[in-house]
Amino acid sequence: MTVTVVTGNPKPASRTLTAGVMLAEQLTGSAPDHQIDLVEFGAGLLGWGDDNVAAAVKTVQESSLVVFSSPTYKASYTGLLKLFLDQFAGGTGLAGVVTVPLMLGAGPAHAMAPELTLKPVLSELGGTCALPGLYLLDATYADGPELAAYASRWKPVAQALMALEA
Template sequence: MNGNIVVVVGNPRPGSRTAAVARALGRRVAGDGEVRVIELAELAGELFDPASAGVAEAVDAVRGAAALVVASPTYKATYTGLLKAFLDRFAADALLGIPTVPLMVAGAPHHALAVETSLRPVLVEIGASMPTRGVFVLDADLTDPDAALEAWSTTYLPVLAPAVAARVAARARPVATEVTA
């Protein structure tokens, strides 16, 4: 796969283990393409400022992505308020056609469905395309982020690849213009 892959990390601590596993997933999705990581913790003070240039630039990067990874630790059985504040910047269908992989990290296996029952619906609401299941990783498995992603990658990267390739190809096509004589 190639194209620019954007990873959005909703952990309130920059450089978190959630960010590490999200970055690793972004590299897998990108293959030889470029990965851009947006740590929302670095924008936390600006998320409610409608004039924030930093947040506007992050929103533009997400809208222009070939694919997205959206990651959050599990807080109270759902994603963080920090991530919610950022996702609220997108109108319904604003991310239409962008292949997206939700990723959640939790301390206990009983939160495994949070990625599908809380994060996926909000991403679908803003138009993200979800060709695969989300990724759920236990805190205990974060000592080796690549190993934690192996089973998901083996099963789902072959499904995700055509969606990303189609997005990259669609963005590369010149816009047809009508010529009248």
């Protein structure tokens, strides 16, 4: 079972990345095998054929579970994450991968953003999107009860799905 966190925050080593790692750890009981901080790819995401981006796509496709994390930007996920997701073939690019949408934001106004913006894209790419999206306040994500409550509720489902996809 391979677990990966993909983060589309334009700031390196962000709270969004940390939240993604925390969620992956709580859903699986161990640290993720891979952390892909998309800001590190820079202009490589703007075209096709970048070797580092292609390697990251392959890592995601070979994963059992991927947490896709993004800050909320203009009520949606970032363009950085969109550029990366554009590298996957529609309908099959995430086939066999359990995907978990996670977004952080400054306030509760965009709490449905993971469900309404990120989850449909992951589904369109063929990801198994059985878990609901998680929205966390960026000021309290590490200390608040929401992440732990989500993981407690959905860990058995995530693990069962990963076993089925294996």
